[in-house]
Amino acid sequence: xxxxxxxxxxxxxxxxxxxxxxxxxxxxxxxxxxxxxxxxxxxxxxxxxxxxxxxxxxxxxxxxxxxxxxxxxxxxxxxxxxxxxxxxxxxxxxxxxxxxxxxxxxxxxxxxxxxxxxxxxxxxxxxxxxxxxxxxxxxxxxxxxxxxxxxxxxxxxxxxxxxxxxxxxxxxxxxxxxxxxxxxxxxxxxxxxxxxxxxxxxxxxxxxxxxxxxxxxxxxxxxxxxxxxxxxxxxxxxxxxxxxxxxxxxxxxxxxxxxxxxxxxxxxxxxxxxxxxxxxxxxxxxxxxxxxxxxxxxxxxxxxxxxxxxxxxxxxxxxxxxxxxxxxxxxxxxxxxxxxxxxxxxxxx
Amino acid sequence: xxxxxxxxxxxxxxxxxxxxxxxxxxxxxxxxxxxxxxxxxxxxxxxxxxxxxxxxxxxxxxxxxxxxxxxxxxxxxxxxxxxxxxxxxxxxxxxxxxxxxxxxxxxxxxxxxxxxxxxxxxxxxxxxxxxxxxxxxxxxxxxxxxxxxxxxxxxxxxxxxxxxxxxxxxxxxxxxxxxxxxxxxxxxxxxxxxxxxxxxxxxxxxxxxxxxxxxxxxxxxxxxxxxxxxxxxxxxxxxxxxxxxxxxxxxxxxxxxxxxxxxxxxxxxxxxxxxxxxxxxxxxxxxxxxxxxxxxxxxxxxxxxxxxxxxxxxxxxxxxxxxxxxxxxxxxxxxxxxxxxxxxxxxxxxxxxxxxxxxxxxxxxxxxxxxxxxxxxxxxxxxxxxxxxxxxxxxxxxxxxxxxxxxxxxxxxxxxxxxxxxxxxxxxxxxxxxxxxxxxxxxxxxxxxxxxxxxxxxxxxxxxxxxxxxxxxxxxxxxxxxxxxxxxxxxxxxxxxxxxxxxx
Ligand code: SF4
Ligand code: SF4
Numbered sequence: 093x094x095x096x097x098x099x100x101x102x103x104x105x106x107x108x109x110x111x112x113x114x115x116x117x118x119x120x121x122x123x124x125x126x127x128x129x130x131x132x133x134x135x136x137x138x139x140x141x142x143x144x145x146x147x148x149x150x151x152x153x154x155x156x157x158x159x160x161x162x163x164x165x166x167x168x169x170x171x172x173x174x175x176x177x178x179x180x181x182x183x184x185x186x187x188x189x190x191x192x193x194x195x196x197x198x199x200x201x202x203x204x205x206x207x208x209x210x211x212x213x214x215x216x217x218x219x220x221x222x223x224x225x226x227x228x229x230x231x232x233x234x235x236x237x238x239x240x241x242x243x244x245x246x247x248x249x250x251x252x253x254x255x256x257x258x259x260x261x262x263x264x265x266x267x268x269x270x271x272x273x274x275x276x277x278x279x280x281x282x283x284x285x286x287x288x289x290x291x292x293x294x295x296x297x298x299x300x301x302x303x304x305x306x307x308x309x310x311x312x313x314x315x316x317x318x319x320x321x322x323x324x325x326x327x328x329x330x331x332x333x334x335x336x337x338x339x340x341x342x343x344x345x346x347x348x349x350x351x352x353x354x355x356x357x358x359x360x361x362x363x364x365x366x367x368x369x370x371x372x373x374x375x376x377x378x379x380x381x382x383x384x385x386x387x388x389x390x391x392x393x394x395x396x397x398x399x400x401x402x403x404x405x406x407x408x409x410x411x412x413x414x415x416x417x418x419x420x421x422x423x424x425x426x427x428x429x430x431x432x433x434x435x436x437x438x439x440x441x
Numbered sequence: 442x443x444x445x446x447x448x449x450x451x452x453x454x455x456x457x458x459x460x461x462x463x464x465x466x467x468x469x470x471x472x473x474x475x476x477x478x479x480x481x482x483x484x485x486x487x488x489x490x491x492x493x494x495x496x497x498x499x500x501x502x503x504x505x506x507x508x509x510x511x512x513x514x515x516x517x518x519x520x521x522x523x524x525x526x527x528x529x530x531x532x533x534x535x536x537x538x539x540x541x542x543x544x545x546x547x548x549x550x551x552x553x554x555x556x557x558x559x560x561x562x563x564x565x566x567x568x569x570x571x572x573x574x575x576x577x578x579x580x581x582x583x584x585x586x587x588x589x590x591x592x593x594x595x596x597x598x599x600x601x602x603x604x605x606x607x608x609x610x611x612x613x614x615x616x617x618x619x620x621x622x623x624x625x626x627x628x629x630x631x632x633x634x635x636x637x638x639x640x641x642x643x644x645x646x647x648x649x650x651x652x653x654x655x656x657x658x659x660x661x662x663x664x665x666x667x668x669x670x671x672x673x674x675x676x677x678x679x680x681x682x683x684x685x686x687x688x689x690x691x692x693x694x695x696x697x698x699x700x701x702x703x704x705x706x707x708x709x710x711x712x713x714x715x716x717x718x719x720x721x722x723x724x725x726x727x728x729x730x731x732x733x734x735x736x737x738x739x740x741x742x743x744x745x746x747x748x749x750x751x752x753x754x755x756x757x758x759x760x761x762x763x764x765x766x767x768x769x770x771x772x773x774x775x776x777x778x779x780x781x782x783x784x785x786x787x788x789x790x791x792x793x794x795x796x797x798x799x800x801x802x803x804x805x806x807x808x809x810x811x812x813x814x815x816x817x818x819x820x821x822x823x824x825x826x827x828x829x830x831x832x833x834x835x836x837x838x839x840x841x842x843x844x845x846x847x848x849x850x851x852x853x854x855x856x857x858x859x860x861x862x863x864x865x866x867x868x869x870x871x872x873x874x875x876x877x878x879x880x881x882x883x884x885x886x887x888x889x890x891x892x893x894x895x896x897x898x899x900x901x902x903x904x905x906x907x908x909x910x911x912x913x914x915x916x917x918x919x920x921x922x923x924x925x926x927x928x929x930x931x932x933x934x935x936x937x938x939x940x941x942x943x944x945x
Binding site: 291297298299301302305330331333336345346347362364365366367374375393 | 923
């Protein structure tokens with residue numbers, strides 16, 4: 093189950109969250125009221141160069157000072173404030189807060205440490221310590237908003253319609269392998285990467301051990317988390333294109349590889365040999381977003397649905413055609429990508 | 442003799458009503474249990490019986506019964522029959538007791554206390570009859586990352602050059618059993634079977650017999666401390682080269698092929714004089730440190746123009762993880778971990794039964810250590826020593842192995858009854874012997890089919906287990922601790938295995 097929707101405007105025209113909210117609500121049947129969430133890119137133009145850290149505090153007065161202290165050790169907090177929330181019938185378990193943070197690379201011990209590396213470390217350290225603070229979103233000029241509840245309730249909690257972004261992801265959760273909790277709702281995020289996912293990753297144990305050997309800590313008790321880390325490793329750290337990264341995560345079968353022309357065969361074999369532990373198994377449909385790209389793909393035998401639609405400058409990816417039509421009733425170019433085939437939309441301006 | 446004889450172990454009986462006096466038991470028993478007396482067949486020497494069951498298998502009338510004799514010893518929970526008999530024997534001879542095959546002590550099996558998981562509703566099981574299941578495995582070095590140059594037109598050029606890897610169509614290989622330890626017919630049957638199944642067989646440290654050249658692309662040649670049979674021709678013929686440091690059945694000691702087994706042909710393949718004992722010492726006399734090992738790895742690679750993967754085999758012991766990490770850095774392409782249930786042609790019994798650790802724990806800790814050091818993916822792990830069934834293979838892959846070597850089970854597929862007397866060179870099944878009248882009992886053609894059948898059946902079973910776990914490629918089973926649960930294992934072991942308990 094689970095419903096997912098993603099949309100990107102290739103010319104960075106902003107869309108407010110109202111349509112996404114409706115679209116996700118249309119897939120209420122795919123959820124169980126235990127979690128929903130939204131990710132929006134382009135929402136903080138006034139702090140575009142700072143990392144927007146969205147944090148759940150169990151208790152602001154108790155937990156915040158330690159995090160502030162940690163952040164100040166590695167850089168500067170440009171601004172911070174509670175994330176505005178409204179009465180939506182959701183029981184408030186955490187206080188969502190946002191920090192706009194600029195890391196200082198000169199404070200890192202090793203010279204090649206980048207600002208991204210510092211933020212990644214901060215996220216990993218904070219979340220694995222589990223001391224009442226959870227950084228659930230850490231990209232620039234973007235943010236994740238999520239909680240336990242139905243899509244409309246979560247949208248109302250944050251008043252999603254007030255945010256304007258050029259790229260949106262949304263997720264309606266039907267949790268099966270872990271309990272519904274705020275941190276466990278999708279999207280999952282690390283730096284600019286956000287992920288929504290429908291399905292289960294049966295290779296999670298392998299993927300987790302692989303990604304942990306590169307310094308990523310899986311702390312969310314759920315399989316989707318590794319997807320964000322895997323794309324971060326493959327694309328940001330190893331320099332693969334998004335297309336090749338998807339080929340590593342959901343590669344062609346050996347029979348297909350054996351039938352390819354020599355050069356393509358060599359590349360595909362090399363990808364499987366090198367990134368075998370990153371290969372994802374099980375039923376899944378996944379949308380991954382980063383600052384300028386929206387990617388959708390399914391598992392190698394397409395055990396979960398995925399539909400795409402294009403209209404003018406916008407690419408939509410969703411579990412259901414009806415969810416796309418709720419945003420863009422005029423849409424004509426609707427497709428069902430093949431198993432494992434990446435669908436990629438990129439901003440051109 | 443003051444000790445006298447020890448009680449009979451196996452009692453052999455012929456039912457005279459059923460016996461048709463065909464004499465097959467007399468012909469088949471290489472231990473001289475039966476005798477023809479005028480017109481009768483008699484059990485002349487029950488004491489010589491090792492329970493290899495050759496006679497039972499060939500009696501056309503089911504006239505033979507073999508009982509394990511209920512002990513005549515005063516029962517004692519600690520001073521078991523084995524313990525007391527060993528003392529008697531050694532009191533008489535003053536010598537080390539040598540035994541064949543694997544560990545006979547009833548250590549609890551970890552494999553049997555691990556259960557595999559299966560999926561239900563939320564993640565569908567995959568039907569292997571209708572969906573592709575990929576068990577293909579590549580053994581060898583892998584790069585940590587790929588470097589690819591992508592052009593705007595979509596073309597991609599691979600900049601990383603991959604090291605040579607062995608391509609296995611199933612994660613099941615057959616481990617090293619030398620010509621000498623086993624017969625040429627047995628080796629030929631195994632070589633034919635792996636060739637048919639798209640996998641590999643180890644030569645053991647006995648060299649490569651000429652008649653096996655047609656199967657050389659599916660053979661891994663071994664370099665042990667004795668260097669028997671090793672020359673450039675041998676190295677070049679193998680699909681991969683394995684340096685044997687240790688063996689699960691006898692960690693810390695070398696090999697010994699008794700002179701009786703060194704017939705003309707064996708002497709020629711091993712490059713040693715006929716009838717001489719072939720002793721490979723415990724240490725390689727040019728390896729006393731990891732740097733020395735690294736040099737040997739490099740010189741073997743250099744000699745074969747860097748075209749072949751080089752494996753290093755060690756016995757599973759407590760510091761396997763640290764050793765394996767060193768091996769990974771020595772340039773070796775794979776590390777073989779041989780557990781304490783591994784078989785052997787001959788070993789001092791005290792080693793076979795008391796030294797080493799189970800392969801399950803060793804593989805889990807090696808995998809963890811290599812991951813911690815960030816090199817797990819660059820070197821393959823092959824597990825051996827105690828793999829009895831397909832479930833064991835699936836479990837050890839979950840614990841971190843890339844592939845397995847089987848040994849005893851391949852011999853059992855050829856008739857071996859695990860009688861544990863391989864060291865005597867009189868294997869009635871024609872397997873662990875060089876006597877022509879015994880080796881001819883083994884037909885390479887039919888035995889190859891049986892061994893191939895076993896690998897085929899196990900491969901199908903692994904595919905079914907993967908499908909049940911919602912996994913369609915073996916890469917996703919490797920190191921996947923989530924698919925395993927410990928059943929009645931203690932917390933310490935669960936930690937080493939990094940596996941949750943059942944119900945969690
Ligand atoms: S093989 Fe069986 S039937 Fe033949 S002589 Fe022996 S016991 Fe009798
Ligand atoms: S190979 Fe022969 S001697 Fe060795 S255990 Fe098997 S049957 Fe007995």
